[in-house]
Amino acid sequence: MKTFNFKEVAAQNADGDKAKIRWLINEANGAENFSMRLIEIAPGGSSAHHSHEWEHEVFVLEGKGYIKGEKSKETLGKGTVVLVPKNEVHQFKNDGTKPLKFLCMIPLKKPASGSYERGSLSKKE
Numbered sequence: 001m002k003t004f005n006f007k008e009v010a011a012q013n014a015d016g017d018k019a020k021i022r023w024l025i026n027e028a029n030g031a032e033n034f035s036m037r038l039i040e041i042a043p044g045g046s047s048a049h050h051s052h053e054w055e056h057e058v059f060v061l062e063g064k065g066y067i068k069g070e071k072s073k074e075t076l077g078k079g080t081v082v083l084v085p086k087n088e089v090h091q092f093k094n095d096g097t098k099p100l101k102f103l104c105m106i107p108l109k110k111p112a113s114g115s116y117e118r119g120s121l122s123k124k125e
């Protein structure tokens, strides 16, 4: 078992505008199947407009914003849960006045046809 404070993981620039990502759990600390990332988007910022072959499982911790999908635009706030299905184009946007912070889980298993680097909020090697 491992426990640590999220602040021990450095925030890296993520694709998009004013977006940061902390890879809290991934292969580097022993996970085999899932990755937990903490995303922070500053006011006015956004994630990249993108899609990929894996889903996102999101839990909003704080802040306000929205996620724009292919057919809808949904409001985000503290406690909002989001499932972004694979291959759906999406973009997170902070239209509030404070940082938008959310956890975003993805599988670590890479699709045979590509890697996570193609997506946004990508993992910096």
Ligand SMILES: [Zn+2]
Pocket: 050, 051, 052, 056, 090, 119, 120, 121
């Ligand atoms: Zn995505």
